[in-house]
Amino acid sequence: MTGSSVSLRHFILGLLTRQPMSGYDIKRVLESLGWLVGNPSFGSLYPALHALLEDGLVSVTTDTRPDKPSRKIYSITMAGRRELDEWVNQPTESNASMKAFVMRLIVADNFSHAGLVAQLHQRRAQVAAHRAALERAAGSRNHEVVWGRQLALDYGKALATTELAWLDNALERLFQQPLPTEALQGD
Amino acid sequence: MTGSSVSLRHFILGLLTRQPMSGYDIKRVLESLGWLVGNPSFGSLYPALHALLEDGLVSVTTDTRPDKPSRKIYSITMAGRRELDEWVNQPTESNASMKAFVMRLIVADNFSHAGLVAQLHQRRAQVAAHRAALERAAGSRNHEVVWGRQLALDYGKALATTELAWLDNALERLFQQPLPTEALQGD
DNA sequence: ATGTGCATGTAACTGGTTACATGATTCG
DNA sequence: CGAATCATGTAACCAGTTACATGCACAT
Numbered sequence A, B: 001m002t003g004s005s006v007s008l009r010h011f012i013l014g015l016l017t018r019q020p021m022s023g024y025d026i027k028r029v030l031e032s033l034g035w036l037v038g039n040p041s042f043g044s045l046y047p048a049l050h051a052l053l054e055d056g057l058v059s060v061t062t063d064t065r066p067d068k069p070s071r072k073i074y075s076i077t078m079a080g081r082r083e084l085d086e087w088v089n090q091p092t093e094s095n096a097s098m099k100a101f102v103m104r105l106i107v108a109d110n111f112s113h114a115g116l117v118a119q120l121h122q123r124r125a126q127v128a129a130h131r132a133a134l135e136r137a138a139g140s141r142n143h144e145v146v147w148g149r150q151l152a153l154d155y156g157k158a159l160a161t162t163e164l165a166w167l168d169n170a171l172e173r174l175f176q177q178p179l180p181t182e183a184l185q186g187d
Numbered sequence C: 001a002t003g004t005g006c007a008t009g010t011a012a013c014t015g016g017t018t019a020c021a022t023g024a025t026t027c028g
Numbered sequence D: 001c002g003a004a005t006c007a008t009g010t011a012a013c014c015a016g017t018t019a020c021a022t023g024c025a026c027a028t
Helices: A007-018 A023-032 A042-054 A078-088 A098-109 A113-139 A148-176 B007-018 B023-032 B042-054 B078-088 B098-109 B113-139 B148-176
Strands: A058-063 A071-076 B058-063 B071-076
Touching: A007 A023, A007 A042, A007 A058, A007 A071, A007 A078, A007 A098, A023 A042, A023 A071, A042 A058, A042 A071, A071 A078, A078 A098, A098 A113, A098 B148, A113 A148, A148 B098, A148 B148, B007 B023, B007 B042, B007 B058, B007 B071, B007 B078, B007 B098, B023 B042, B023 B071, B042 B058, B042 B071, B071 B078, B078 B098, B098 B113, B113 B148
Parallel strands: none
Antiparallel strands: A058 A071, B058 B071
C-alpha cells in the first residue's frame, strides 16, 4: 500500500536529480526513450508534478524569458531526495514490469552505485523465476488447455534468456569499472 | 475509442474458442503464463465476464456438480466469434505493449494462420522502429540530459534485437510447416 | 490572419487494483 | 470444529488516457 508502486512520480524525481526541468522537458526525455518506459500524456504528467509540489518533494520557479512562452522549472528538494533514496533502496515487488525496472535502473544509475547493483540483482532473480515458471508451464500438458503451440511460451523464454545474459554482463561490467557518479551530489 | 484497445476482454474470448471455461479456470491459465500477459485479479476478471455476457459475446450455463461448489461455465457465441475475428484481423496500434502482443499472438494462433502471420509481421515492424528510435537516442547527445550511462538504452536494444531474431525465426518456421489449426472450427 | 511549436492545464472516463464479503465442500 | 481450496462477486480507489481549452511567440 504505502510505498513501492507509483512509478511516474519517482521517475520524475529521478530525472530532476540531474537538473531542474519543466514538464515539457520531462515529456521530451520520456519520448526519446520510446516504449522503454512508456510516455505518459500531459494529462498525467502535469498533475503528477502538482502532487509532488503539494508534497514538498519538488519546488518550482517560473522562468520568464523574453522570446519564448514562460515555463515552470521544477527542482527536487531535500525531502524529495530523501523520498527517492528510500524508494531506490527498497526492494522491487516481485511482479514488477519491464518498464518499472527500466525506470528504477535509470533512477538508480543517477543516484548510487550500490542501488544500481541491487536493482540488477533483484531483476535477475525475478527474470530467472519467470523463466522457470514458463519452463514448467511448457513441460506439463496437464492443463487440458493448449494455448497456441507453445509459441508464446517460447517467445517468453527467448526474451528472458537474453535478459538474463544482459544482466549478467552488466553486473560484470559494473564490477570491473566502478561508476563515477556517487549518491546525492546535487543541488 | 472504438476498437483495438481492451485487451483482457478479447483475450478471454480467445481462450473460450478452445473450450468453455469458468472464471476460475481462466484465472489459472493466466497465472500459468507468468507475467507474459499479466494476471488480472478476480476484481477485473469477473466484471469482464459479466460485460461479455451483457453484450451477448458469451453465454453461460451453471455447472452444478454433486461434490464440488457449482460454477459458471462460459462459452463463446457466434457474435463473440465475429467480434474476435474482427479484432484479430485489425491492425495493432503502434504503441502496443509486449503483453498486448502476446495476447494477440495466442488468440491468433487459436484462430487463423493468416492472422498469426500478420501479427508477427506487425510486431516485427514495430520492434524494428522502436530499436531504431533507441539507436537515434543513443547517438545524439544533444539532449543535455544524460540519464544513466546509456545503460537503459543498451538494455532496450539488446531485447529488441533478440525479439527481432525470434520473430524472423518464427515466421520462417511458419512458412515451412503450415499449422494444423484453421479459422473458426469450433462449436 | 493563420498556422505551428512551445507550454500549461482540467474533466470525464477506463481498465485495472485492493480489500472485502459470501458460500460450498473437503480434510484433518 | 476449523482451516484450506474452490468459486463467485462488489465497492472504493488509483494511475493513466483522451479530449478539451488556453495562451504566447514566431514565421508565412
